[in-house]
Amino acid sequence: MTANHDLERRIADFYATEPVLRAPDRVLGNALTAIESTPQRRVLMQAPWRFRPLNTYAKLAIAAVAIVAVAFTVRTLMPGNNIGGPPTHGPAGTPLSSPTPDATATQVAALELPADDRPLEPARYYVVVPGSDVRVEFAVLETDWRGNGWYLASPRGSLSFWTVANVYANACEESLLPDPPVGPSVDELVAALDAQENTDLQRLDNPSVGRYPSTRIIMELSARLGTACLGENLELWVGPGGQPGRSIDVQEPPGGREDVMWLVDAGGNRVVIGGYYDRTAPEEARSFTDLIDSIQFVLP
Amino acid sequence: MQAELVDQARRGDREAFAVLAGSAVDRLYGIARLILRDAELAEDATQDALVRAWRDLPALRDVDRFDAWMYRLIVRACADVGRERRRWRTEITVLSTEPSEPDRASDLADRDQLERGLLRLSPAQRAILTLHFHLGLSPGEAAEALAIPVGTAKSRLHYAIEALRAAIEADERLTVGTQRKDRTA
Numbered sequence: 445m446t447a448n449h450d451l452e453r454r455i456a457d458f459y460a461t462e463p464v465l466r467a468p469d470r471v472l473g474n475a476l477t478a479i480e481s482t483p484q485r486r487v488l489m490q491a492p493w494r495f496r497p498l499n500t501y502a503k504l505a506i507a508a509v510a511i512v513a514v515a516f517t518v519r520t521l522m523p524g525n526n527i528g529g530p531p532t533h534g535p536a537g538t539p540l541s542s543p544t545p546d547a548t549a550t551q552v553a554a555l556e557l558p559a560d561d562r563p564l565e566p567a568r569y570y571v572v573v574p575g576s577d578v579r580v581e582f583a584v585l586e587t588d589w590r591g592n593g594w595y596l597a598s599p600r601g602s603l604s605f606w607t608v609a610n611v612y613a614n615a616c617e618e619s620l621l622p623d624p625p626v627g628p629s630v631d632e633l634v635a636a637l638d639a640q641e642n643t644d645l646q647r648l649d650n651p652s653v654g655r656y657p658s659t660r661i662i663m664e665l666s667a668r669l670g671t672a673c674l675g676e677n678l679e680l681w682v683g684p685g686g687q688p689g690r691s692i693d694v695q696e697p698p699g700g701r702e703d704v705m706w707l708v709d710a711g712g713n714r715v716v717i718g719g720y721y722d723r724t725a726p727e728e729a730r731s732f733t734d735l736i737d738s739i740q741f742v743l744p
Numbered sequence: 745m746q747a748e749l750v751d752q753a754r755r756g757d758r759e760a761f762a763v764l765a766g767s768a769v770d771r772l773y774g775i776a777r778l779i780l781r782d783a784e785l786a787e788d789a790t791q792d793a794l795v796r797a798w799r800d801l802p803a804l805r806d807v808d809r810f811d812a813w814m815y816r817l818i819v820r821a822c823a824d825v826g827r828e829r830r831r832w833r834t835e836i837t838v839l840s841t842e843p844s845e846p847d848r849a850s851d852l853a854d855r856d857q858l859e860r861g862l863l864r865l866s867p868a869q870r871a872i873l874t875l876h877f878h879l880g881l882s883p884g885e886a887a888e889a890l891a892i893p894v895g896t897a898k899s900r901l902h903y904a905i906e907a908l909r910a911a912i913e914a915d916e917r918l919t920v921g922t923q924r925k926d927r928t929a
Contacts, residue, residue: 451908451912454854455905456877461855462778464770465770466770467772467773471787471794475794476762478791480758482799483799484798484802485803560868561819561868561871592892597892602896604893679895688902689895689899690896691893692894
């Protein structure tokens with residue numbers, strides 16, 4: 445901890461003594477010249493993520509093109525056509541339905557999710573869940589997702605992948621980690637999060653993810669926070685080796701977004717998939733469920 | 745005052761936008777220099793961010809979040825510029841000033857070590873360090889600026905610090921001989 449503090453102090457000192465820079469005049473000049481010929485993206489002020497209203501024929505035409513395009517992309521990228529291969533079985537569990545391998549099918553290799561916030565092309569990507577050897581493959585169908593290593597983000601929210609080593613007994617007290625730590629099963633994790641002080645857990649349903657069973661939950665602030673909750677966010681859990689885990693902001697999240705999580709038992713490997721989006725917004729919700737539905741696990 | 749300008753600009757008022765851009769350009773350029781560690785790339789990223797700001801401003805729902813929104817744009821622009829140009833890996837721009845007194849040599853050495861360590865990080869890692877340590881944004885504020893959950897921002901910051909630590913240690917292993925020469929020069 446001392447070494448951490450020393451390095452952070454050095455970093456802070458470094459940035460504090462950085463000279464104040466003035467941008468060359470050409471920067472502003474070039475930008476203002478460019479905007480003379482740059483139109484603004486016009487949106488409805490009430491719903492900035494939606495397009496201007498269209499007449500019926502235009503809507504039907506666009507919908508038809510979109511259906512054909514999505515169907516082609518989904519057929520290419522989604523599992524079920526043995527693209528990417530059938531899931532590997534772990535020693536402790538089995539998928540909910542047996543795969544039917546097709547030796548003649550073409551395998552499309554998943555790309556490693558970039559870690560530099562770059563825009564993602566529609567393709568299959570994979571993440572090795574931090575703190576584990578479990579590989580999660582998924583399809584990105586929309587063009588505004590950006591890759592960041594263990595999570596991906598879009599204007600609609602973000603999706604991240606976690607290994608949970610232990611759960612804080614009190615989300616406002618980082619010093620209180622139970623000993624022994626939370627057990628390895630999904631049910632034990634759900635119970636620990638449900639018992640956590642200053643947060644509320646809401647069970648949603650039990651969808652399958654990558655053909656493995658999961659429990660989908662929402663974690664949110666308790667209606668009444670304790671006096672220990674003076675910070676700006678509540679910590680839910682820690683990863684292996686004390687790596688920081690997921691937290692909840694005490695500020696109201698923008699646009700009705702929620703912390704939706706899928707707790708998956710992937711053949712005895714517990715994987716938590718953290719979503720951050722507005723379930724009540726159809727376009728946002730569909731974007732995330734499409735991604736979840738495309739998941740395949742590759743187990744160690 | 746800024747809120748009014750933002751509202752005017754997002755309705756197409758180029759003069760209002762010019763005022764906003766003029767007041768923000770130095771700050772954005774400074775952030776870009778810290779992320780990209782290259783003056784020319786920082787100019788490109790700042791220009792890109794300003795043009796994107798003009799183009800996408802109508803989509804900004806809350807005019808009071810203009811600054812946080814601009815931080816997001818400059819970080820994205822730095823990521824795009826850094827990736828497309830791929831020059832940050834090969835060009836080293838030392839931003840620290842020359843020491844004027846011999847007894848500041850150790851401070852300069854420490855600073856240079858951090859500088860070399862930062863050069864080994866990705867623009868995304870330098871971005872979270874810049875937002876937190878240079879702009880003083882809390883993880884929550886950085887999360888808002890980057891449109892990511894707070895926990896993700898904290899994890900990203902943690903990993904960036906650890907990556908910097910590893911980079912410094914790697915640099916120490918590589919430059920021990922050089923440092924000995926410097927000390928005896």
